[in-house]
Amino acid sequence: MDLDVGDAAAEFQDFFERHYAELARLAHLLTGERDAADDLAADALVALWHRWDRVRAAEHPSAYARGVVANMARSRIRSAVRERRRVALFWAHRSERVDDPDVPAIVDIQGALRILPFRKRACVVLRHAFDLSERDTALALGISVGTVKSQTSKGMAELKRLLGSRTATELVGGMR
Template structure:
């Protein structure tokens, strides 16, 4: 261990304490799975610890961490889709029974978010649930500011169709 290691460990501990809850919340919003969210946040923080020298030297370490969570969430979603396809090959007769809410008026924002493609969902969640700027969202996802603008706009338009314009506007505080 070098002389800087205790300082690095203390810095990482502070980073962990400040960002763990937010990273888990982001993972939950991206995957829709509360149980997987803590695992994803922990996996992201382990990956960050392994690259801590590089991360702490970055201009925006928190944006880097959100990018790691987004990448891990995307990988988990893709794995789940592949697994569902494999299962469907063996059990093609799916039940038509719906286990959803009995009341059709119930608005399920998480379900609506799950219908969005990953990039649109990530942009909407980071911009509106986390109140990040377009620039910070672009940094977290590794995309351009223009892409953030278009994906957020398209994602919100889809949510408005699914949830109704008034509900979607209320969710984001009237902001576009």
């Protein structure tokens, strides 16, 4: 049964209203950028609207949407890394360099998350901040459940190492 455009629009609007905040929160936790998170979530929802027939036919539309956000966040992070490298190359050729910059000693949870490679960060965020099951996390990221288990475990171990005596699990869970 095909939906007419009005029915599809109403169905999408309902999906948007139910999932926008969650998708923006996921984007924020993956990128560490609050302003960019709203843009990423909006861009992801535009992309979902353009493929709405495919999305609504998916077994888990919200997992599909999380996957779109994760992929867009990954692309944004890669672009930012490339830009930072270009800036670093520019400044590396300048003569007035500081050899020993003053780096803050305190590492907060967002800073620690940004240190993690994308897949570990995504697994930790989806499992602990979003309380998704291993299966739902695997669906959202397009990876196996075993990969989710290993990446989450390794990510949490790294967070615990980075955060010292603070409990990483409590901090990640407290990001809601």
